[in-house]
Amino acid sequence: MALRAIGRVESPLRDKADAPRQGDEGAPDAWLVFEPGVAAGLRDLVPGTPMLVFTWLDRADRDVLVTHPRDDLSRPPTGVFSTRSPDRPNPIGLHLVDVLEIDGLRVRVRNLEALDGTPVVDLKPVLGPER
């Protein structure tokens, strides 16, 4: 079960302290920069459509099973599978973005809260044919 990076995130977000917790809390536009080897898979992307971007949150702590609220101490610790915390056994990031622009292997998106350099591992339509 080895993931391969199919691309990388290019973003002004450089470290965790910069990152908003949800994409719609003010993430700047970012680029997905794909590997040449997957170009054929990109050919039907359409600007203006929502897509799901899957990333590998490579700066996450994979040993966390119970998370502690970052800034609200009145909230109790929570089992990690009931949160969207990046710190979890398999730190797969799931991001609902809007595709803004496609320029060859570069795809500009809105609402991606991933850090610069984060590996991209998949891209799927929100709903589409499974075949």
Place this chain on the structure above:
Amino acid sequence: MALRAIGRVESPLRDKADAPRQGDEGAPDAWLVFEPGVAAGLRDLVPGTPMLVFTWLDRADRDVLVTHPRDDLSRPPTGVFSTRSPDRPNPIGLHLVDVLEIDGLRVRVRNLEALDGTPVVDLKPVLGPER
């Protein structure tokens, strides 16, 4: 970027020919059977809530970049990132399910179209705190 199985799908769906293309096209109820090592992460699951299950579609073909419609030859081949085909470079399955019942490490869900034995790699709320 090595995924670890945190559990397995237990389902009457045994092979690809049985599987509906979307969970809401008649997938039977299934169980997620988690590893003892991740038990603490499950403790806040609540029956009746929708959840996102991430699987590793271990019977997929990872070399596919362009898919051909399975049963509608009038549709053109499509770049795989514009489809939900399991055959793709990183065959991560994303399934929107309803949690029906929790019995220790076993979680019964509705609308999971994954095959019996499929590795489970993550479980997230549809929307929740990222912390």
